[in-house]
Structure formats: structure tokens, C-alpha cells
Amino acid sequence: MTIQRESTVxxxxxxxxxxxxxxxxxxMEQLTLGQQPSTLLIACIDSRISPxxxxxxxxxxxxxxxxxxxxxxxxxxxxxxxxEMALDSAINMFKVKHIVVCGHSxxxxxxxxxxxxxxxxxxxxxxxxxxxxxxxxxETMLADDSTTLETLTENNVSLQxxxxxxxxxxxxALEKQTIKLHGWIYHFDKGDISFYNRKLDTFINRAEAxxxxxQP
Ligand SMILES: [Zn+2]
Numbered sequence: 001m002t003i004q005r006e007s008t009v010x011x012x013x014x015x016x017x018x019x020x021x022x023x024x025x026x027x028m029e030q031l032t033l034g035q036q037p038s039t040l041l042i043a044c045i046d047s048r049i050s051p052x053x054x055x056x057x058x059x060x061x062x063x064x065x066x067x068x069x070x071x072x073x074x075x076x077x078x079x080x081x082x083x084e085m086a087l088d089s090a091i092n093m094f095k096v097k098h099i100v101v102c103g104h105s106x107x108x109x110x111x112x113x114x115x116x117x118x119x120x121x122x123x124x125x126x127x128x129x130x131x132x133x134x135x136x137x138x139e140t141m142l143a144d145d146s147t148t149l150e151t152l153t154e155n156n157v158s159l160q161x162x163x164x165x166x167x168x169x170x171x172x173a174l175e176k177q178t179i180k181l182h183g184w185i186y187h188f189d190k191g192d193i194s195f196y197n198r199k200l201d202t203f204i205n206r207a208e209a210x211x212x213x214x215q216p
Contacts, residue, residue: 028059035060039098040090042160044070048188049104063090069109069156070101071134075166084167091169091179099164100182103157105189110153113138154203157183157196 021028040063041051051057051064065086073081090096103110112131141147141155161183164170173179183196185203195209196202204212 024059031060035094037061037063037090037094037096039063039100040065040087040094040096041100041102042067042070042072043102043186044068044104044107044109046104046107048106049102049186051102051186054186054188054191054193063094063096068130069107069113070103070160071109071156072101072160072163074163075168084169087164087167088169091173096179098180098182099170100184101157101160101164102184102186103153104186105153106149107153107156110156111149113142113156114147114149114152153185154183154196157185161196 038061039057041055042065043049043051045066045068052059052062055062063086065083067083073083075084087099090099109131112128113135135142137159138152138156141152147155161181164181165174170179170181174181183203185194187193192206194203194205197204197209197212199212
């Protein structure tokens with residue numbers, strides 16, 4: 001099984017090198033001179049989520065930071081995190097104009113958060129311990145009986161956007177109006193995205209978002 005999975009990966013790389021790369025070689029060689037990505041996208045590690053594919057983006061256009069449940073750590077003044085380094089690089093070095101927190105349908109992290117807290121301290125796994133360590137951030141949402149997997153997925157994105165605003169580089173860039181923050185839900189089972197609309201304070205589908213975009 002392991003050998004078969006490995007050979008699949010290597011077959012993919014070989015096919016890419018032989019059949020795809022020759023057509024994009026000039027572009028990739030040009031990219032050795034530098035990059036100007038427009039967007040930093042923060043997504044879940046889920047294997048069903050392929051940002052470059054669903055955004056149809058070219059190499060050099062998109063920075064992607066991935067974590068379990070597209071969770072962002074709280075800003076810590078004393079100890080810079082790997083996330084903060086990635087964020088600062090995207091904003092200050094690459095000069096991205098957009099930062100997107102992208103949740104997704106059927107997210108395992110959000111689903112785990114919906115489950116009741118593990119009562120047996122001895123048998124719970126380190127994964128559960130991590131989920132439990134974050135649970136207080138979701139308490140209000142979980143206490144609401146109307147919360148569903150879908151609404152918690154949306155609220156999780158909104159929560160991460162609020163945490164983004166703790167970072168000095170984001171505060172500075174928002175003041176200078178050089179970046180915009182966005183909340184998306186990628187529905188991998190539909191091949192579509194819903195967008196957070198600040199004016200309406202809710203997530204809306206792509207067609208509605210296009211209409212809203214036209215309005216002043
Ligand atoms: Zn997920």
C-alpha cells in the first residue's frame with residue numbers, strides 16, 4: 001500500500017516534469033527573479049482543498065498558509081510564531097493586497113469542535129487535548145442551539161479574521177489601506193465559494209456576491 005501510494009506521487013511528478021513543465025518553463029524561469037503574489041490565503045490542511053486549483057491561480061500569484069481548521073494563533077508579543085513570520089513576509093515583503101481566511105465544507109476540525117468535550121482525561125488523545133484547548137473561543141457559538149456545522153464553519157472563519165487583526169503588520173496595513181481582509185467558505189463538494197459580506201454581516205453565495213460588488 002505504502003509503495004503504491006509513493007509510486008503514485010512519483011508518477012505524478014514525472015508526468016508533471018515531462019508534460020506540464022515544458023510549457024511553463026519560461027514563466028518559471030522568470031519567477032527566479034522574484035515574486036509578486038496578490039493574495040495570502042489561509043486554509044485548512046484538508047487534502048480535499050486545493051487552493052491553486054479552485055482559484056485557477058498561476059505559480060507566483062498566491063501564498064498559502066495551512067493549518068488544522070484554518071486556525072490562526074493569537075498574536076504573542078513575546079514569541080513570534082511561524083504564522084506571524086509568514087504573515088509579515090506576505091504583507092511587508094511580497095506586498096500582498098488581500099488576505100483570505102478560507103474555511104471549507106465538511107471540515108473535520110469544526111466537526112470535532114461540535115462534539116461534546118471529552119470527559120476522560122486519560123484516554124483522550126493529544127488531538128482532543130488541542131481541540132479542548134481552543135474550545136473556550138467557541139463557547140458562545142456552541143452554546144447556541146441553532147449552531148450547525150455550516151454556521152460554525154462560518155463563525156470559525158470570522159473568529160480567525162478577528163485574530164488576524166491582533167497582528168501589528170495587519171493593523172498597520174489596514175490603517176494604510178494597503179490590504180483587504182476576506183472570509184470565504186470553499187464548498188469542495190459543489191466547486192463553489194461563499195463570501196463573507198461585511199455590509200450584510202453574513203456569508204453569501206457567489207451570485208449574490210457579484211450583485212453586491214456592483215452596488216455602491
Ligand atoms: Zn478542515
